[in-house]
Amino acid sequence: xxxxxxFLMKSLLILGxxxxxxxxxxxxxxxxxxxxxxxxxxxxxxxxxxxxxxxxDVRAAAKFYRxxxxxxxxxxxxxxxxxxxxxxKPVASIAAYDEDVESGEGLWIASxxxxxxxxxxxxxKNQGGSIIEAPEDLPGRGRxxxxxxxTGAVVMLLRASGGDPQSGGSVNGWxxxxxxxxxxxxxxxxxxxxxxxxxxxVKDGSGGVYQVMGRDQTPHASVIKxxxxxxxxxxxxxxxxxxxxxxxxxxxxxxxxxIVPPQKDGLNDDVAIVADPTGGVFAxxxxxxx
Amino acid sequence: xxxxxxxxxxxxxxxxxxxxxFLSACSSSGGYGRSSIHYGVGYGGYYGRPWGxxxxxxxxxxxxxxxxxxxxASQLPEMGMPDYGxxxxxxxxxxxxxxxxxxx
Numbered sequence: 001x002x003x004x005x006x007f008l009m010k011s012l013l014i015l016g017x018x019x020x021x022x023x024x025x026x027x028x029x030x031x032x033x034x035x036x037x038x039x040x041x042x043x044x045x046x047x048x049x050x051x052x053x054x055x056x057d058v059r060a061a062a063k064f065y066r067x068x069x070x071x072x073x074x075x076x077x078x079x080x081x082x083x084x085x086x087x088x089k090p091v092a093s094i095a096a097y098d099e100d101v102e103s104g105e106g107l108w109i110a111s112x113x114x115x116x117x118x119x120x121x122x123x124x125k126n127q128g129g130s131i132i133e134a135p136e137d138l139p140g141r142g143r144x145x146x147x148x149x150x151t152g153a154v155v156m157l158l159r160a161s162g163g164d165p166q167s168g169g170s171v172n173g174w175x176x177x178x179x180x181x182x183x184x185x186x187x188x189x190x191x192x193x194x195x196x197x198x199x200x201x202v203k204d205g206s207g208g209v210y211q212v213m214g215r216d217q218t219p220h221a222s223v224i225k226x227x228x229x230x231x232x233x234x235x236x237x238x239x240x241x242x243x244x245x246x247x248x249x250x251x252x253x254x255x256x257x258x259i260v261p262p263q264k265d266g267l268n269d270d271v272a273i274v275a276d277p278t279g280g281v282f283a284x285x286x287x288x289x290x
Numbered sequence: 291x292x293x294x295x296x297x298x299x300x301x302x303x304x305x306x307x308x309x310x311x312f313l314s315a316c317s318s319s320g321g322y323g324r325s326s327i328h329y330g331v332g333y334g335g336y337y338g339r340p341w342g343x344x345x346x347x348x349x350x351x352x353x354x355x356x357x358x359x360x361x362x363a364s365q366l367p368e369m370g371m372p373d374y375g376x377x378x379x380x381x382x383x384x385x386x387x388x389x390x391x392x393x394x
Contacts, residue, residue: 176371204368212372219372227366238370260366271370285370 030081031074032141034162035090035111041163046195046215048177049113049164051237052156053094055106055278058082061094064276068250069172069239086173090165106280109146110177110235111156112195112220113164117143120157123194124149128186149190151181153233157194175240175285180226181233184211187223199223205267228260236273237282244286248272262286 035050055061058075062082065071071084071091080096114120117135124131128150135145142160149155181187188211191197197213197220204210211223226233241247244262251274252258259281260273270286 178369202372206368208367210367222370222372224367224369227369263366267368268366268370283370287371 030077030095031083032081032138033074033083033090033093034140035142035158035160036162036165037088037090038163038165041165043113043115043160044164044166045113045115046197046218046220047113047164048110048174048220048237049160050111050156050158051092051174052109052111053092053106053276053280054097054109055094055276055280056097057278058094058096061106061276061278061280064254064256064278065092065094067254068247068256071172086170089170091173106276106278107154108235108237108280108282109154109156110237111144111158114157114159114195117145117157117159120194121145121147124157127190127193129190129194147194149181149187149194149233151183151187151190151233153179153181153187153235155235169240171240171242173240174237175287176238177221178236178238178283179213179221179223179233180231180236181223182226184223184225187233188213234281238271238285239282240287241284242286242288244270244272244284247284248274251276 053061058079058081062071062073062075062084065084066073069086071086073082073084073094075082082094083090084092084094121131121135124145124147130148131145132148132154133144133146135143137143140161142158142162144156144158146154146156179187179191188197188199191213192199195213196215198215199211199213200219201209202212202222212219213221213223221235248258248261255277257275258272259275260268260271262272263269272284273281274284275281
């Protein structure tokens with residue numbers, strides 16, 4: 001009987017320790033979450049399917065996007081990761097920079113859906129781009145790689161395991177993506193090979209032109225020559241808002257910044273470029289909800 | 291404690307340790323087990339400031355409605371998602387599409 005009690009206590013202690021270790025481990029593992037919860041979702045190669053913000057302060061960034069855009073967050077990985085939903089649907093994720101990264105300024109990273117991440121990564125290298133993070137699986141999310149195009153813009157290529165979301169159309173959701181680059185032709189050639197895009201030329205309201213990349217008769221992103229000084233090539237995400245002026249003012253009050261305010265001349269009166277308090281730059285565009 | 295109970299305890303402890311080690315190994319190879327997400331790696335040195343300046347270029351209390359006076363206003367081309375039904379020019383481009391433009 002004595003032996004039975006001793007053995008039971010010992011076993012419980014061991015099991016408890018194992019449980020504690022498992023709990024600690026689970027706490028440090030981010031819950032990445034799917035990019036769509038639609039069970040009938042299909043793959044949509046070429047579509048900009050997800051946005052990730054990497055930043056030094058996940059909590060501060062999440063508070064900003066919750067207060068301004070009504071995103072709801074689920075935190076995991078000891079607050080190193082936050083998974084955001086809008087009206088119950090996945091919209092974005094916010095991740096902390098790794099501890100060995102010195103600069104912590106926020107950066108939004110767009111994800112382009114591709115059929116085969118590994119094959120796309122090989123094409124990246126063949127077409128003069130570079131691999132920042134080699135293809136890797138994120139359980140629950142899919143397979144991804146982070147790359148830099150030959151002009152210097154960073155983007156993620158993603159094959160989501162649960163399919164790609166349909167166009168949202170929701171206010172406070174993603175609307176569009178725009179590539180700013182110093183070499184438009186080189187960028188177009190690169191993304192044609194890597195993401196299967198074709199491009200068309202669009203005349204703008206001032207008589208100029210810009211390029212729109214798309215696939216399967218669907219436009220996905222525009223490409224313009226970087227219009228501001230001192231800005232490196234970048235993929236700029238656009239959020240749909242109902243009132244760009246009002247939203248820009250709210251952003252200032254919430255500790256964010258307005259880099260380019262809405263213009264009064266009509267050409268960009270529906271657009272503003274802003275930043276969250278952690279430095280993540282994105283754009284607003286005023287569009288009525290679909 | 292007799293030999294039998296000692297053996298059972300050691301075997302149980304061994305199982306716990308090996309299971310934990312196995313889980314740790316799996317997590318490391320799959321991108322798990324990090325204190326933060328993997329795709330922050332590599333951004334510190336040359337990607338941390340793609341905008342070249344602190345993002346307070348115009349902000350800091352400026353009234354967004356006064357955008358026409360902003361120093362960068364006149365340099366910007368049309369930006370953002372084009373209006374549906376936009377003017378598509380299929381001529382004179384290197385990569386003409388064969389369907390006469392996107393299906394807006």
